[in-house]
Amino acid sequence: MAETKIAILGAGPGGYVAAIRAAQLGAKVTVIEDAEVGGTCLNRGCIPTKTLVATTEVYEKVKEAASFGIELEGGAKLNIPKIMDRQSKVISTLVKGIRGLFKMHGIELIEGRGALVDGKNIEVTLKDGSGKRTVTADKIIIATGSRPAEIPTFPFDHEKIISSDDAICFSAVPKRILIVGAGVIGSEFACVFKGMGSEEVTMVELMPRCLSTEDPEISEMMAREFKKKKIKLILNAKIEKVTVNDDGTVTSYMEGGATVVSDQVLVSIGRALNTKGIGIENTAVKLGKRGEILVNEYMETEEPGIYAIGDCVGGIMLAHLASAEGLCAVENIMHGNVKKMDYRVIPAGIFTLPEIGSVGLREHEANDKGIKVKIGRFALRGLGKAQAMNELAGMVKVIADAETDKILGVHIMGAHSTDFIHEAAVAMAMGATSKQVAEMIHSHPTLAESVMEAMEDVHGMAIHVPPAMGK
Amino acid sequence: MNPADLKYHKEHSWVKVDGNRATIGITDYAQESLGDIVYIDLPEADAQVEADGEIGEIESTKATSTVISPVSGTIVKVNSELEDTPETINEDPYGKGWIVVVEMDNSSELSSLMDAEEYGKFVEENK
Numbered sequence: 001m002a003e004t005k006i007a008i009l010g011a012g013p014g015g016y017v018a019a020i021r022a023a024q025l026g027a028k029v030t031v032i033e034d035a036e037v038g039g040t041c042l043n044r045g046c047i048p049t050k051t052l053v054a055t056t057e058v059y060e061k062v063k064e065a066a067s068f069g070i071e072l073e074g075g076a077k078l079n080i081p082k083i084m085d086r087q088s089k090v091i092s093t094l095v096k097g098i099r100g101l102f103k104m105h106g107i108e109l110i111e112g113r114g115a116l117v118d119g120k121n122i123e124v125t126l127k128d129g130s131g132k133r134t135v136t137a138d139k140i141i142i143a144t145g146s147r148p149a150e151i152p153t154f155p156f157d158h159e160k161i162i163s164s165d166d167a168i169c170f171s172a173v174p175k176r177i178l179i180v181g182a183g184v185i186g187s188e189f190a191c192v193f194k195g196m197g198s199e200e201v202t203m204v205e206l207m208p209r210c211l212s213t214e215d216p217e218i219s220e221m222m223a224r225e226f227k228k229k230k231i232k233l234i235l236n237a238k239i240e241k242v243t244v245n246d247d248g249t250v251t252s253y254m255e256g257g258a259t260v261v262s263d264q265v266l267v268s269i270g271r272a273l274n275t276k277g278i279g280i281e282n283t284a285v286k287l288g289k290r291g292e293i294l295v296n297e298y299m300e301t302e303e304p305g306i307y308a309i310g311d312c313v314g315g316i317m318l319a320h321l322a323s324a325e326g327l328c329a330v331e332n333i334m335h336g337n338v339k340k341m342d343y344r345v346i347p348a349g350i351f352t353l354p355e356i357g358s359v360g361l362r363e364h365e366a367n368d369k370g371i372k373v374k375i376g377r378f379a380l381r382g383l384g385k386a387q388a389m390n391e392l393a394g395m396v397k398v399i400a401d402a403e404t405d406k407i408l409g410v411h412i413m414g415a416h417s418t419d420f421i422h423e424a425a426v427a428m429a430m431g432a433t434s435k436q437v438a439e440m441i442h443s444h445p446t447l448a449e450s451v452m453e454a455m456e457d458v459h460g461m462a463i464h465v466p467p468a469m470g471k
Numbered sequence: 472m473n474p475a476d477l478k479y480h481k482e483h484s485w486v487k488v489d490g491n492r493a494t495i496g497i498t499d500y501a502q503e504s505l506g507d508i509v510y511i512d513l514p515e516a517d518a519q520v521e522a523d524g525e526i527g528e529i530e531s532t533k534a535t536s537t538v539i540s541p542v543s544g545t546i547v548k549v550n551s552e553l554e555d556t557p558e559t560i561n562e563d564p565y566g567k568g569w570i571v572v573v574e575m576d577n578s579s580e581l582s583s584l585m586d587a588e589e590y591g592k593f594v595e596e597n598k
Contacts, residue, residue, distance in 0.1 A: 224510075224512060227512070228510055379534075379535065381532065381533065381534070381535075387532070392509070392530075392532055
């Protein structure tokens with residue numbers, strides 16, 4: 001049998017993972033990327049922000065050194081160029097890693113901007129200016145991702161009015177920054193800038209709560225953490241206009257007349273899909289209302305043989321979900337549409353300080369679906385490990401089906417919760433009940449004990465919760 | 472010791488009455504039980520409070536606990552210094568660690584509160 005030729009448009013976490021899996025399964029793979037392998041995640045998103053969060057965390061810990069019994073003379077001082085250097089190094093290590101894996105798997109990487117000519121051909125305008133090249137494939141995967149959404153109210157000048165792409169690189173911590181949108185990106189940057197010494201960080205959010213898609217109790221807890229950090233959170237508020245003043249400051253005008261003056265405005269109101277200018281119109285691929293590529297449960301578009309994955313299909317925008325969709329698409333390409341994409345268990349992390357790990361239904365979502373639930377909660381400060389680490393903020397909230405006790409969702413705010421949320425994800429993937437997880441022996445002293453306690457609390461049996469305590 | 476000029480609520484808050492105004496805080500026993508206080512969520516001035524209602528929340532290294540108002544009325548003053556130095560409540564619960572001042576609606580509510588001696592016994596009995 002002739003080997004399957006697969007062309008992948010985009011080398012982000014969707015495209016590059018799909019490429020490697022396709023190669024493992026014996027396909028001949030060509031990847032077309034016009035920026036850098038790793039995509040937004042590695043170059044402008046997950047990874048660079050996490051290096052900033054890591055620095056902020058160390059900085060905050062160093063400032064607490066005395067309480068850990070460490071005496072520091074002269075105090076701590078940030079060196080911004082070094083922070084940026086470290087960020088670049090981490091990115092380049094990972095970029096090289098992907099490029100190396102491509103080489104070892106015999107994956108061809110074409111650097112340039114690709115556009116579909118028809119269902120089998122992609123024309124690539126090469127990045128090095130040497131002209132154009134046509135790639136022909138049996139199957140195509142579109143993985144073009146997304147970019148920061150820009151609306152006329154906030155025209156990016158990339159200096160005063162910036163997007164998350166701009167915010168990851170700076171030569172000085174802004175003294176006063178206004179962040180439009182208290183979603184995941186806005187909240188993460190708020191913690192970074194405030195932690196690194198911004199005097200005023202103000203978040204303006206249209207919705208009645210920050211992180212509005214999270215469980216309401218988690219939003220409320222995070223709002224309190226913002227308050228502790230002196231990050232100002234203005235809810236139910238809309239900014240109508242921003243103007244850059246002659247003295248270099250920016251004035252944001254809010255509906256109702258209030259104004260906020262800052263040195264920069266970071267706009268984090270969502271992400272726009274990269275589905276224009278890639279030749280969709282030359283194929284039978286159909287777009288939805290928001291410009292998202294429509295796919296079936298096998299990740300295949302309306303044009304047989306063309307698949308689409310990741311942010312450009314418009315679902316939940318998570319790097320690891322794009323990767324999972326990529327693996328699903330490849331499996332279906334190589335073995336005939338055999339695998340339906342499984343969206344049941346998608347853990348997600350928000351890298352605020354403290355961080356948030358969540359999986360499954362939030363309480364309001366369960367209510368909307370009419371599911372009767374039982375809730376278990378456990379405050380992290382009840383753990384020996386949390387006390388030893390001086391990481392007291394946060395809690396675990398378990399949502400279980402009131403009839404079957406099956407775990408429907410787990411939401412954690414607290415140190416390292418984006419790591420230990422996976423215990424809950426595994427349990428949910430295996431269809432476990434809260435009692436089963438509560439009965440599993442958990443190692444002591446660990447933060448994961450909080451998951452056990454919250455599972456016990458579903459049944460009113462948590463050990464380290466006073467009996468009368470409501471929460 | 473618990474000052475004799477204050478009135479005490481069973482949820483371990485105290486009130487000091489001056490005319491129609493009541494200064495409210497938490498007791499020494501409350502701060503001692505909570506341990507190191509790291510944060511207090513203060514109410515807004517002008518907010519209405521009910522007797523036995525919540526006026527704020529305190530986070531210590533051990534627990535999160537609500538502050539209960541012994542009287543009904545309107546909050547006219549908030550000790551916003553506690554935002555930066557919540558540990559003042561540990562250090563001086565009956566003085567600089569006051570939390571709010573309430574303009575009382577109904578001073579007859581004071582009669583249901585304990586005096587210092589009664590509160591002292593109440594704490595002993597509930598230890």
